[in-house]
Amino acid sequence: xxxxxxxxxxxxxxxxxxxxxxxxxxxxxxxxxxxxxxxxxxxxxxxxxxxxxxxxxxxxxxxxxxxxxxxxxxxxxxxxxxxxxxxxxxxxxxxxxxxxxxxxxxxxxxxxxxxxxxxxxxxxxxxxxxxxxxxxxxxxxxxxxxxxxxxxxxxxxxxxxxxxxxxxxxxxxxxxxxxxxxxxxxxxxxxxxxxxxxxxxxxxxxxxxxxxxxxxxxxxxxxxxxxxxxxxxxxxxxxxxxxxxxxxxxxxxxxxxxxxxxxxxxxxxxxxxxxxxxxxxxxxxxxxxxxxxxxxxxxxxxxxxxxxxxxxxxxxxxxxxxxxxxxxxxxxxx
Amino acid sequence: xxxxxxxxxxxxxxxxxxxxxxxxxxxxxxxxxxxxxxxxxxxxxxxxxxxxxxxxxxxxxxxxxxxxxxxxxxxxxxxxxxxxxxxxxxxxxxxxxxxxxxxxxxxxxxxxxxxxxxxxxxxxxxxxxxxxxxxxxxxxxxxxxxxxxxxxxxxxxxxxxxxxxxxxxxxxxxxxxxxxxxxxxxxxxxxxxxxxxxxxxxxxxxxxxxxxxxxxxxxxxxxxxxxxxxxxxxxxxxxxxxxxxxxxxxxxxxxxxxxxxxxxxxxxxxxxxxxxxxxxxxxxxxxxxxxxxxxxxxxxxxxxxxxxxxxxxxxxxxxxxxxxxxxxxxxxxxxxxxxxxxxxxxxxxxxxxxxxxxxxxxxxxxxxxxxxxxxxxxxxxxxxxxxxxxxxxxxxxxxxxxxxxxxxxxxxxxxxxxxxxxxxxxxxxxxxxxxxxxxxxxxxxxxxxxxxxxxxxxxxxxxxxxxxxxxxxxxxxxxxxxxxxxxxxxxxxxxxxxxxxxxxxxxxxxxxxxxxxxxxxxxxxxxxxx
Numbered sequence: 001x002x003x004x005x006x007x008x009x010x011x012x013x014x015x016x017x018x019x020x021x022x023x024x025x026x027x028x029x030x031x032x033x034x035x036x037x038x039x040x041x042x043x044x045x046x047x048x049x050x051x052x053x054x055x056x057x058x059x060x061x062x063x064x065x066x067x068x069x070x071x072x073x074x075x076x077x078x079x080x081x082x083x084x085x086x087x088x089x090x091x092x093x094x095x096x097x098x099x100x101x102x103x104x105x106x107x108x109x110x111x112x113x114x115x116x117x118x119x120x121x122x123x124x125x126x127x128x129x130x131x132x133x134x135x136x137x138x139x140x141x142x143x144x145x146x147x148x149x150x151x152x153x154x155x156x157x158x159x160x161x162x163x164x165x166x167x168x169x170x171x172x173x174x175x176x177x178x179x180x181x182x183x184x185x186x187x188x189x190x191x192x193x194x195x196x197x198x199x200x201x202x203x204x205x206x207x208x209x210x211x212x213x214x215x216x217x218x219x220x221x222x223x224x225x226x227x228x229x230x231x232x233x234x235x236x237x238x239x240x241x242x243x244x245x246x247x248x249x250x251x252x253x254x255x256x257x258x259x260x261x262x263x264x265x266x267x268x269x270x271x272x273x274x275x276x277x278x279x280x281x282x283x284x285x286x287x288x289x290x291x292x293x294x295x296x297x298x299x300x301x302x303x304x305x306x307x308x309x310x311x312x313x314x315x316x317x318x319x320x321x322x323x324x325x326x327x328x329x330x331x332x333x334x
Numbered sequence: 335x336x337x338x339x340x341x342x343x344x345x346x347x348x349x350x351x352x353x354x355x356x357x358x359x360x361x362x363x364x365x366x367x368x369x370x371x372x373x374x375x376x377x378x379x380x381x382x383x384x385x386x387x388x389x390x391x392x393x394x395x396x397x398x399x400x401x402x403x404x405x406x407x408x409x410x411x412x413x414x415x416x417x418x419x420x421x422x423x424x425x426x427x428x429x430x431x432x433x434x435x436x437x438x439x440x441x442x443x444x445x446x447x448x449x450x451x452x453x454x455x456x457x458x459x460x461x462x463x464x465x466x467x468x469x470x471x472x473x474x475x476x477x478x479x480x481x482x483x484x485x486x487x488x489x490x491x492x493x494x495x496x497x498x499x500x501x502x503x504x505x506x507x508x509x510x511x512x513x514x515x516x517x518x519x520x521x522x523x524x525x526x527x528x529x530x531x532x533x534x535x536x537x538x539x540x541x542x543x544x545x546x547x548x549x550x551x552x553x554x555x556x557x558x559x560x561x562x563x564x565x566x567x568x569x570x571x572x573x574x575x576x577x578x579x580x581x582x583x584x585x586x587x588x589x590x591x592x593x594x595x596x597x598x599x600x601x602x603x604x605x606x607x608x609x610x611x612x613x614x615x616x617x618x619x620x621x622x623x624x625x626x627x628x629x630x631x632x633x634x635x636x637x638x639x640x641x642x643x644x645x646x647x648x649x650x651x652x653x654x655x656x657x658x659x660x661x662x663x664x665x666x667x668x669x670x671x672x673x674x675x676x677x678x679x680x681x682x683x684x685x686x687x688x689x690x691x692x693x694x695x696x697x698x699x700x701x702x703x704x705x706x707x708x709x710x711x712x713x714x715x716x717x718x719x720x721x722x723x724x725x726x727x728x729x730x731x732x733x734x735x736x737x738x739x740x741x742x743x744x745x746x747x748x749x750x751x752x753x754x755x756x757x758x759x760x761x762x763x764x765x766x767x768x769x770x771x772x773x774x775x776x777x778x779x780x781x782x783x784x785x786x787x788x789x790x791x792x793x794x795x796x797x798x799x800x801x802x803x804x805x806x807x808x809x810x811x812x813x814x815x816x817x818x819x820x821x822x823x824x825x826x827x828x829x830x831x832x833x834x835x836x837x838x839x840x841x842x843x844x845x846x847x848x849x850x851x852x853x854x855x856x857x858x859x860x861x862x863x864x
Contacts, residue, residue, distance in 0.1 A: 032808055039819060060808040061819065066561045070804065073566065073711065074718040079725060079808065093564040163562040199545065210464050229825045321564070329568055332399030334558050 030056040031266055034071065036064025036085045036165070037253060041225070041287045049273050055266060064090040064165045071258070072097060081261040082270065084125070086253050087165040088117075089172065092319020095121040100256040107268045108275040110293045115252055117315050122256030124315075125274055126283050127290035129308060130170050130249045131238040133223055134215040135208050142239055146174075146217070146247030150189035159196045159204045159216035162333040166201065166219050169251045172324045176317045177246060180327065187331045197333065202226055209234040217247070220302065221288040243309025250310045251318070252292065357768040364678035365694060371675065372701050372736060376577060378712035382570035394571050400555075403572075407538065407551040407579065410469070414476045414537045419530050421477075422484025423522075425626075427514065428619040429485075430492040433611040440623045445482045445848035447630040449840035451797035452479045453542025454817065454833045457826055458637035460546065472549040476540060478630040480533040486847070487529025491522030510610070527591040528744070534583050535703040535740075538576065541800055552576045553705040557800070560707055573708045580703030584696055638837065641830035649831050653816070658835055661812040664727050665795035668734025672742040672791045673784070675735055680746025680784075684753075695743075702740035706800030709737050714804055730805045734795035741794065745787020749780035786847060793843040796836065813839075 035042060039061045046057050060067070060080070068090035071078050078099070085091045094100055100121040108116065108123040115124035132143060139157075143149055149158050161167050175183045196213050198204045204216035205226040220238055227234045241247040255274060257267045273279060280291040288299045298304050328334040383391065394400065428434075429441060447455075456475050459466050495518055503513045544551045552572060559569035679698060682691050713733050717724040735742075753776050761771045799814045806815065813836040820829035 040825075058808040062803065063561055065564065069560060069564050069566060070714060072564055073714045074724075077718040077721055077724065090564075163558050165562075168562065197548065212465075325562060325564075328562070329394070329399075329559065330397065332397060332402070334555070334562055 029054075030058055031081045031263055031270060032058040032060070032079050033082045033084060034060045034062070034067040034080045036062065036067050036083075036087075036090060042084070044286070045274070045279055045282065048279075049270060053269070053273075063163075065163070065168075068093050071099060075099070076260045078258055078260055080258050081263050081267045082255060082257055083122075084253070084255045085122075085165070087169045087251055088124075088254060088315050088318035089165055089169050089321035089324075091117070091122045091254050091256055092315070093321060095119075095256065096319065099259055101259040101261070101264065103257065103268065103271070107271050109272075110277070111275055112292065112294065115254075115292045115315070117254075117256075122254045123271065123275065124252035124254045124292050126253050126280075127250050127292055127305060128166070128253065129220045129240075129290070129305070129310065130166065130247060130251065131218060131220045131240055132215055132247065133205050133208055133218045133236050134239050135211070135235050136237050137235065138211075138214040143215070143247075144242045145245045146170075146241060147186060149195075149215070149217075150186065150193050152193070154193065154215060156194035156196070157214040158190065158193065159198050159207055159213040160190070160333075161198045161200050161204055161218075162328050164200055166251055167217060168321055168324050168328070169318050170217070170246065170249050171327070172318055172321055173246050173249050173311065175323055175327070176320065177311070180323065184327055184331060187327065187333060191331065191333065202229075205234070205236050208236045219251070224288045240303070240308060244311060245309070246311055248308050248310040250290075250305060250308070252315070253289075361678055361681050362690075365682050365690075368675045368679055368739075369694060369697055372697060372739060374716060375701070375704055375709045375712040375736070378715055379570045379573050379577070379708065382567050383574055386567040386571065391571050394568055395575065400572070400575070403550050403552055403555050404575065404579070406469070406549065407553075407576075410472060410476070410544075410549070410551060411534050411537045411583065413473045414480060415530055415534050417473065417477045418481050418484045418533045419526060421622075422481055422529065423488050423519075423526060425481075425619075425622060426485050426488030426492060427518065428615070428622075430489060431610050432615050432619055433609075434616060434619060440620075442845060442848045443627045443631055444485055444623065446841060446844055447478055448482045448793060448847070449837055449844040450479070450630075450634055451542060451799070451814065451817075451836070452476065452540055453546060453799065454638075454836070455479060455634055456543045456546040457829070457833075458634040461637050461641065461826055462633060467547050469549055472544050472547045475543045475547070476537050478626075479540075479543070480536055481626075481630070482848075483532045483536075484526065484529040487525045487532075488522055491525025492518070494525075495521045524591050527587050531584065531587045531699065532702075532741075534587070535580060535699070538580055538583070538703045539705045541705055541707065552579070553707070556705060557707050560711065566711065569711075573704070576703065576705070576708075577700060581696070581700050583703070584699045635837070638830050638834045641827045642834055645827040645830060647828050653811070654813075654831055654835055657811045657813045657816050657832060658839060660727075660810060661796050661814070661836070662839065664731050664812065665734065665792050665798075667727065667731035668738070668795040669742070669788045669792035671731055671735035672739050673746075673788045675739055676742040676746040676787075679739075679743045680750050683743065683747035684750035698740050698743050701736065702738075704737070706733075706737060706798055706802070707804070709733050710801035710804035713801075717805070725805065725807045727807060727810070730802060730807075731795075733801045733805050734791070734798060737798065737801060738791045738794050741790050742787050745783050745790070746780075749783030749787070750776065752783065753779045789843045789846055793840055793847070796840050 033046075039059075043059075046059060049055070050057055062070070064086040067083065068085065071080060071083060071094050074080075075097075076099075083091065083094060083100070091100070095117065103120045103123065105120075111123050115127075117123070134142070141153060143151075143154070148154070171183060171187075174186070196207070198207060198216070201218040201222045202225060204213070204218050205222045207213050208216055209226070209230075223234070223236050223238050226236070255271055257264055257271070261267055275293070277293060277296065280293050280296050283289050284291050284296060284299050288302070290298060290302075290305055325334065386394075425444065429437065434440065452475060455478065459471070459475065499517050499521075500513055503517045508516065538551075539553060540551075541553045541557055545554050545557065552575060556569050556572050556576065559572060560566055679694060683695055685691070710733060713729060713736075714724075717729050723729050757775050757779075758771050761775045762768075766774065796812075797814060799818055802812055802814055803818065806812065811819075813832045816832040817829045817836065820826060
């Protein structure tokens with residue numbers, strides 16, 4: 001009996017503890033963010049904001065697509081105020097269900113219009129380029145187009161991450177430019193060519209460094225991220241396909257405010273903070289991403305975006321991830 | 335139920351019947367409530383899956399990839415079950431019959447891998463052998479992770495083996511092998527099948543090891559579909575396939591077990607322990623123990639320690655302390671909820687089996703194979719509609735309770751069944767009502783076994799990852815989520831301190847479970863009744 005009393009007491013205690021933690025409607029002293037950007041690379045800027053604004057940030061880290069699925073599942077009951085995503089697709093999926101709110105004109109003023117979604121439901125934060133990462137000593141003939149990856153010389157040497165949002169964005173671009181049959185054919189050929197599947201970009205870069213594979217489709221900044229994490233130089237370089245190849249797609253990370261948020265004004269301030277010149281230049285120097293603001297220099301050791309001959313990104317196109325995912329399921333890559 | 339047969343010395347027969355009926359009605363109502371709660375994830379899956387047109391469901395189920403994945407999963411389960419059963423039974427039999435030095439130390443070393451989550455196990459092996467990947471690697475890791483279940487369950491069975499039969503067999507000139515196959519094995523079958531059931535269901539639901547080793551099982555596919563596609567319907571269809579497969583496994587296991595239930599009640603003289611002291615047996619066993627300790631304990635601990643020492647990043651002790659407290663509190667809370675939920679089920683199952691109780695037991699067992707991601711998503715869907723409990727530690731603890739209810743139910747029903755009917759009847763004749771009997775007679779006898787079952791839920795909950803990621807309060811980190819956030823091998827150094835702390839904390843309940851004097855009680859923990 002005494003035990004039951006103890007358990008009861010404990011449960012009651014825990015309940016009050018948890019409810020007091022989560023349901024505190026205390027007048028805008030905190031914002032809740034679902035962040036698809038990895039903690040290590042974005043937490044420092046969150047810390048700056050907390051220090052300067054005095055507003056606490058509750059941050060839920062996860063995969064962009066995973067968090068998008070969670071927001072879709074939560075619907076109007078989502079506790080999140082902001083959603084930061086690694087790609088346009090996840091934001092598009094959430095926006096399509098009417099779960100993001102249009103941003104006023106004075107939010108993210110410096111960001112060029114082409115990086116803002118049509119209804120202003122989300123804005124771009126940084127740009128990243130799709131590249132092929134490769135081991136320079138093992139890849140003698142560099143591919144000039146993503147379609148080369150189904151060639152016999154790359155048999156069993158290519159890595160992709162089909163669950164990764166950036167890979168899906170690239171595939172979405174392929175589908176919209178070349179048609180669904182072309183994309184399906186390419187995927188099947190690549191699969192037949194012994195493509196290796198990894199859960200994410202960083203795992204691909206690690207696998208190249210370890211010698212498991214020689215070449216992989218990733219975002220440009222992972223070569224730095226993995227080297228920094230390992231604390232040593234790695235045997236992996238970035239390569240670019242020929243001009244205008246879809247393999248050089250430029251994608252954006254972005255942020256939107258949830259329609260269900262009751263702290264929209266503060267959330268807008270936060271977006272202005274992230275798109276300010278000060279923070280944008282930090283993104284460039286610290287994590288090697290391209291800023292969307294026009295007057296901020298490009299990352300060191302990287303070509304200007306305009307030199308990549310990258311196909312123009314159209315945010316409206318990249319949001320059509322449903323077809324992409326159905327295709328990946330159909331060919332058995334998901 | 336023989337409630338109506340209970341003679342009442344004080345009240346009339348009528349009032350006794352009505353009292354018995356009230357008791358039964360309350361038990362059945364509570365069972366209904368618990369079953370409903372357990373079915374939340376499966377209900378969610380049906381709801382989601384059938385938002386897809388039937389033709390698409392068919393296409394999804396019959397695409398080559400799905401068949402491939404079902405095959406991989408089945409092969410993995412068969413391989414892991416066969417290996418753990420073979421090795422586990424041999425080790426347990428050796429421990430039981432062969433005179434060995436340091437017996438209790440070996441037992442602890444054999445059971446301690448229970449404290450290591452499968453993803454940590456896998457990380458450490460990959461860190462050691464970078465080319466460690468693929469199906470065989472997954473069999474190896476899952477074998478090491480689940481072996482303790484079979485060892486504990488078999489040991490429990492061996493404790494109850496009828497010693498007089500062994501003596502008789504020996505006097506007829508049977509050799510050791512013949513005695514083992516003809517006398518011992520048939521008697522411990524029920525226990526083995528209980529252990530094997532846990533191994534199989536765990537293998538089906540594991541995500542950490544298989545995903546790191548690039549093996550596409552159903553759980554990995556479900557997780558990938560969910561992670562990568564915003565429409566959760568495809569993932570739900572595949573989840574239902576997993577539910578179906580686990581139902582198949584549960585029923586097969588029941589068949590295996592029910593072939594031999596003869597000695598259920600024939601507990602007579604136990605065997606004398608340590609009856610064999612031949613050198614070849616001792617040397618073989620000790621080498622097996624040493625090898626197991628090397629690959630299942632020494633390797634993970636060595637890798638974690640070296641990573642911990644070589645970690646270039648400053649260790650954030652505060653974050654480790656917070657994560658430790660969070661882990662322990664939520665897991666404990668989850669174990670308590672599982673305990674409470676398993677009471678009515680355990681009461682029902684400890685009585686004479688009926689159609690209802692068999693159905694109830696199957697539902698609980700099948701639920702045990704649901705991967706964390708499914709339970710997590712179902713509770714995100716329902717929880718977010720309830721608002722106030724969403725993303726609270728309560729909902730997370732509740733998820734643990736649902737995920738590991740089978741473990742708690744098994745120990746509950748096993749322990750309750752150990753209470754002799756006679757004792758209950760005597761108490762009833764003395765005028766105690768059902769509740770008083772429960773409190774004064776049943777609880778004291780059953781409590782130790784139940785406590786160990788709860789310990790097992792606590793231990794498993796501490797290691798849980800996918801549901802934790804989805805349901806934890808925002809900003810709330812457990813040791814498991816911290817380890818996972820440094821998921822890439824390149825950052826494994828940073829995960830090492832968290833993994834070490836988790837190992838140390840989880841070793842405490844594991845130690846309790848493997849204490850030799852407790853093994854006899856822990857057995858009921860492992861015995862999943864059919």
